[in-house]
Amino acid sequence: MAAFPLLSNPxxxxxxxxxxIVEVLVQKYGVDAGKVSLDATLADxxxxxxxxxxxxxxxxxxxxxEVKADDAEFKTLGEAIALVDRYLAAKGA
Amino acid sequence: MGRRRVLVTGMGxxxxxxxxxxxxxxxxxxxxxxxGLYRSxxxxxxxxxxxxxxxxxxxxxxxxxxxxxxxxxxxxxYAAARHALAQAGLTGRADLLSSAGVxxxxxLGGAATYEQGYESYFTKxxxxxxxxxxxxxxxxxxxxxxxxxxxxxGPSLTYSVACTSSxxxxxxxxRAIRDGYLECVVAGGAEAMLAEAVVIAWESMGVIAKLxxxxxxxxxxxxxxxxxxxxxxxxxxxxxxxxxxxxxxxGAVPLGEIVGYGSSSDAHNLTxxxxxxxxxxxxxxxxxxxxxxxxxxxxxxxxxxxKVGDVVEVxxxxxxxxxxxxxxxxxxxxxxxxxxxxAAGALELGLTLMAVARGRIPPTANLxxxxxxxxxxxxxxRGREAPELEYALSNSFGFGGSNASLVVxxxxx
Numbered sequence: 001m002a003a004f005p006l007l008s009n010p011x012x013x014x015x016x017x018x019x020x021i022v023e024v025l026v027q028k029y030g031v032d033a034g035k036v037s038l039d040a041t042l043a044d045x046x047x048x049x050x051x052x053x054x055x056x057x058x059x060x061x062x063x064x065x066e067v068k069a070d071d072a073e074f075k076t077l078g079e080a081i082a083l084v085d086r087y088l089a090a091k092g093a
Numbered sequence: 094m095g096r097r098r099v100l101v102t103g104m105g106x107x108x109x110x111x112x113x114x115x116x117x118x119x120x121x122x123x124x125x126x127x128x129g130l131y132r133s134x135x136x137x138x139x140x141x142x143x144x145x146x147x148x149x150x151x152x153x154x155x156x157x158x159x160x161x162x163x164x165x166x167x168x169x170x171y172a173a174a175r176h177a178l179a180q181a182g183l184t185g186r187a188d189l190l191s192s193a194g195v196x197x198x199x200x201l202g203g204a205a206t207y208e209q210g211y212e213s214y215f216t217k218x219x220x221x222x223x224x225x226x227x228x229x230x231x232x233x234x235x236x237x238x239x240x241x242x243x244x245x246x247g248p249s250l251t252y253s254v255a256c257t258s259s260x261x262x263x264x265x266x267x268r269a270i271r272d273g274y275l276e277c278v279v280a281g282g283a284e285a286m287l288a289e290a291v292v293i294a295w296e297s298m299g300v301i302a303k304l305x306x307x308x309x310x311x312x313x314x315x316x317x318x319x320x321x322x323x324x325x326x327x328x329x330x331x332x333x334x335x336x337x338x339x340x341x342x343x344g345a346v347p348l349g350e351i352v353g354y355g356s357s358s359d360a361h362n363l364t365x366x367x368x369x370x371x372x373x374x375x376x377x378x379x380x381x382x383x384x385x386x387x388x389x390x391x392x393x394x395x396x397x398x399x400k401v402g403d404v405v406e407v408x409x410x411x412x413x414x415x416x417x418x419x420x421x422x423x424x425x426x427x428x429x430x431x432x433x434x435x436a437a438g439a440l441e442l443g444l445t446l447m448a449v450a451r452g453r454i455p456p457t458a459n460l461x462x463x464x465x466x467x468x469x470x471x472x473x474x475r476g477r478e479a480p481e482l483e484y485a486l487s488n489s490f491g492f493g494g495s496n497a498s499l500v501v502x503x504x505x506x
Contacts, residue, residue, distance in 0.1 A: 030157030053224040
């Protein structure tokens with residue numbers, strides 16, 4: 001299922017923020033699921049700086065976290081997901 | 094450089110009558126109202142209100158990501174501009190558009206975004222709010238999005254003078270081309286203020302039409318003895334203005350000509366209109382056009398169906414046109430599309446241009462029992478054939494006492 005690569009096999013999806021972040025990108029931001037990959041930059045997915053700021057806001061709401069401005073320096077989707085996962089781990093600890 | 098002629102080569106609309114220019118005119122000409130009864134507010138404040146909601150599908154114009162940074166007011170402006178540029182044959186013409194200007198009118202900016210932002214702040218009591226609020230709210234966002242979308246690099250200006258906003262934008266754009274500053278301007282207005290608290294604010298002024306026993310379509314009754322006000326409406330209207338030289342050089346088909354613009358201030362009262370101020374604007378527009386009152390065959394009136402406003406405008410028309418006033422056709426198309434506030438002047442100028450081009454005068458809907466003080470020829474009910482119609486005038490009068498009148502002419506040579 002290349003159209004939705006990150007969710008191709010639910011058993012392989014790591015526990016964490018990835019499925020929900022991808023869902024937000026596809027559902028709210030209208031990102032083509034076929035273009036979603038961990039290596040894609042958010043610009044590749046069609047998000048400009050304002051959209052990225054809005055995405056961070058949505059992610060914070062979704063996971064109940066608050067991303068520090070200094071941390072919001074990710075370029076790729078993979079980096080964004082890793083960042084959120086670190087916050088979630090810290091929150092759970 | 095002397096005065097240059099200013100032609101209109103494209104028009105685009107998003108209105109309660111839809112987003113197709115020809116269809117909008119046909120429906121208005123037939124006397125068909127597009128306002129409806131909508132539930133507004135919530136809880137104890139919930140009520141049915143006569144409003145003019147834009148009949149369009151934003152998803153056919155903008156993507157979800159674009160919407161993040163665009164309040165509906167900017168989405169409508171962009172859609173109207175796209176239609177207008179397409180009709181003008183300017184789609185994809187970056188070579189011509191890079192030197193053009195964008196002159197837009199907007200009364201309130203991103204009203205829905207304002208409201209959502211305030212609600213979020215006051216209910217969450219948090220300093221953490223969406224980063225897109227400011228760029229969505231700013232009243233110049235419609236102009237900015239048009240500039241960005243079509244690569245327009247000349248002046249991008251926004252006129253915010255209440256109900257006169259887009260008439261002022263069009264008038265100033267006309268002057269910029271007439272006087273040689275620009276060859277082409279994308280000009281018009283946009284307004285989207287049907288947010289619930291905004292509607293209530295308008296209601297509290299006593300200017301919103303009450304539901305008529307015959308239904309919402311019968312509720313807006315300009316010049317009628319039983320008038321109660323207007324239907325607050327949303328939408329956008331954009332016209333492409335070009336110098337005659339530029340339009341002819343590229344073989345554009347002119348739809349009409351703007352020949353005069355008059356602008357005045359009442360210096361009188363924030364909300365009460367002034368007969369003198371309105372007549373001043375109309376006289377200035379006629380003088381600018383260099384035509385006598387008897388040349389004008391039709392006035393698209395500002396006429397918002399308020400008790401005071403309609404009578405004052407009738408008096409001002411009489412002051413301006415003298416004996417000619419009784420021979421003029423005067424109609425209020427707001428009776429059908431509602432009051433688009435910052436987009437009203439541009440929509441009504443567009444309808445006026447279509448009226449002279451087609452020789453068909455749009456009517457005033459719902460005028461069955463004229464007010465004794467409103468005694469002009471208001472073209473009640475249905476439109477009227479007027480093949481000889483050459484010049485027409487469109488009025489816009491705003492809170493704050495800002496008035497604008499524009500004179501248009503059918504293409505005759």
